[in-house]
Amino acid sequence: MSATRVLVVEDERELARMLQDLLAAEGYVVDHAADGQAGLHLALSRAYDVIVLDRGLPAIEGLDLLRRLRGRGVRTPVLVLTAYDTVADRVEGLDSGAQDHLGKPFDVDELLARLRALVRRDDPGVGTEWLDLGERHLDLGSRLVVAAGARRAAGPSTLEGVQPRRAARAGLHRRRGRQRRRDLHLLPATQAGA
Numbered sequence: 001m002s003a004t005r006v007l008v009v010e011d012e013r014e015l016a017r018m019l020q021d022l023l024a025a026e027g028y029v030v031d032h033a034a035d036g037q038a039g040l041h042l043a044l045s046r047a048y049d050v051i052v053l054d055r056g057l058p059a060i061e062g063l064d065l066l067r068r069l070r071g072r073g074v075r076t077p078v079l080v081l082t083a084y085d086t087v088a089d090r091v092e093g094l095d096s097g098a099q100d101h102l103g104k105p106f107d108v109d110e111l112l113a114r115l116r117a118l119v120r121r122d123d124p125g126v127g128t129e130w131l132d133l134g135e136r137h138l139d140l141g142s143r144l145v146v147a148a149g150a151r152r153a154a155g156p157s158t159l160e161g162v163q164p165r166r167a168a169r170a171g172l173h174r175r176r177g178r179q180r181r182r183d184l185h186l187l188p189a190t191q192a193g194a
Helices: 013-025 036-045 062-071 087-095 108-121
Strands: 005-009 029-033 050-053 078-082 100-103 129-133 136-139 144-147 150-153 172-174
Touching (some): 005 013, 036 062
Parallel strands (some): 078 100
Antiparallel strands (some): 144 150
16 A cells, blocks of 8 residues: 655644654655645646645745635545634634544644544545446446545546446445445447347
8 A cells, every 4th residue: 555645734844744744754755835826736747645734824825825726626535733722713714625623732642633533434445335447436426436545536537438437336335344346347438229
């Protein structure tokens, strides 16, 4: 299994360095962006397992960055780590697409536990139905294609020509802690409706 990749988008230099060192010591592969523009570029050009996002960023504010990522189909789990910590701030962050929110100052053990939970929650093998397509998997619930650790939204062109047999649901897997495997039978899109 490959190392978990984390993008830290934080403009406070000392905090960013501490987060990078802490996460690297825990076995994460960490990239850092010091402003929202750099964070947007990295999040759109590289695959991450989780993003740690500050709100008060230069160039592009944190929640604006998050909304842009969601608008472009990036579904990477996001933990908002910010000094904005009122109930209204937390609700705004969650409604903008974040999966979690942690106020500054924070406890290191709690941050690490929340990151582990986000990575587990986004594991395509836990509580999902998916099609095994060799080196790729299609999560039928979220319509995400997982290939080489990267998670991308599956559009109509991605699904074209990949229609499971309706009667047998061939190749459909349901994971709830254990895996059931069946042979995968795919029909061309033109035969799927027949």
